[in-house]
Amino acid sequence: MTDKPKIPAIELKQLRFFYQPDSWQLYLPGLRLDAGEHLFVRGASGSGKTTLLNLLSGIARPVSGELYINGQPLHQLSSSKRDTLRAQHIGVVFQQLNLIPYLSVLDNTLLSAHFAGKHQAESRARARELLSRLGLPATLQQSRASALSVGQQQRVAIARALLPKPTLLIADEPTSALDTDNRDAFMRVMLAEADANGCTVIFVSHDQSLLQYFHRQLDMQKLAQGVQPC
Numbered sequence: 001m002t003d004k005p006k007i008p009a010i011e012l013k014q015l016r017f018f019y020q021p022d023s024w025q026l027y028l029p030g031l032r033l034d035a036g037e038h039l040f041v042r043g044a045s046g047s048g049k050t051t052l053l054n055l056l057s058g059i060a061r062p063v064s065g066e067l068y069i070n071g072q073p074l075h076q077l078s079s080s081k082r083d084t085l086r087a088q089h090i091g092v093v094f095q096q097l098n099l100i101p102y103l104s105v106l107d108n109t110l111l112s113a114h115f116a117g118k119h120q121a122e123s124r125a126r127a128r129e130l131l132s133r134l135g136l137p138a139t140l141q142q143s144r145a146s147a148l149s150v151g152q153q154q155r156v157a158i159a160r161a162l163l164p165k166p167t168l169l170i171a172d173e174p175t176s177a178l179d180t181d182n183r184d185a186f187m188r189v190m191l192a193e194a195d196a197n198g199c200t201v202i203f204v205s206h207d208q209s210l211l212q213y214f215h216r217q218l219d220m221q222k223l224a225q226g227v228q229p230c
């Protein structure tokens, strides 16, 4: 008996994207990542890291080529189907964090579970626990998001992304405002959660010291030449 071939967490083929036809273009010959892998993405400013994350999370749609997430053809899905796939399977931490300023830390965290259709009471207990592990104690969990420092907001954003146990976690410079201790705690919680749930991680950062936490690394300029992560 032969084993069934494993479905990659991410597979892209001859992917092309531009914002306007006559401006900057991204062309990626190919990339394949197995489920549970943790990938560190680096590259010069403007090389297309955020654009790649927007494509992988279905926020942007390729102009041509193929893009599969857990075997689902993202390039063929409508905008609303991509939104559903993202809500149910993909955790995203944007550079801008996108917290709702007038909601509490806890309610901001719970939003992802709400959109993923998860049970609210269980999610609330898990959200409190995740926030505590990230160094945001119970008193702070009731504060409005607008009252937090950027570093505290980054920790809320990762808690929100992890809460529904996504199969893919995508994070764009999520530790840029953290001091060393909080940054290390952030990395430990994020990767322990990812490992516990078999979650694939794509993490963009300019901070080379974080490379030690990842299985593989990827340079955007090299990826555009067809070189695979190492």
Ligand SMILES: Nc1ncnc2c1ncn2[C@@H]1O[C@H](COP(=O)(O)OP(=O)(O)OP(=O)(O)O)[C@@H](O)[C@H]1O
Pocket: 019, 020, 024, 043, 044, 045, 046, 047, 048, 049, 050, 051, 052
């Ligand atoms: N909404 C947009 N409309 C038009 N061009 C854009 C848009 N967003 C990004 N670009 C352009 O696309 C290119 C890639 O940008 P992107 O943000 O993906 O790079 P990056 O590698 O993430 O950069 P950084 O490290 O500075 O965050 C840049 O030339 C940028 O000017």
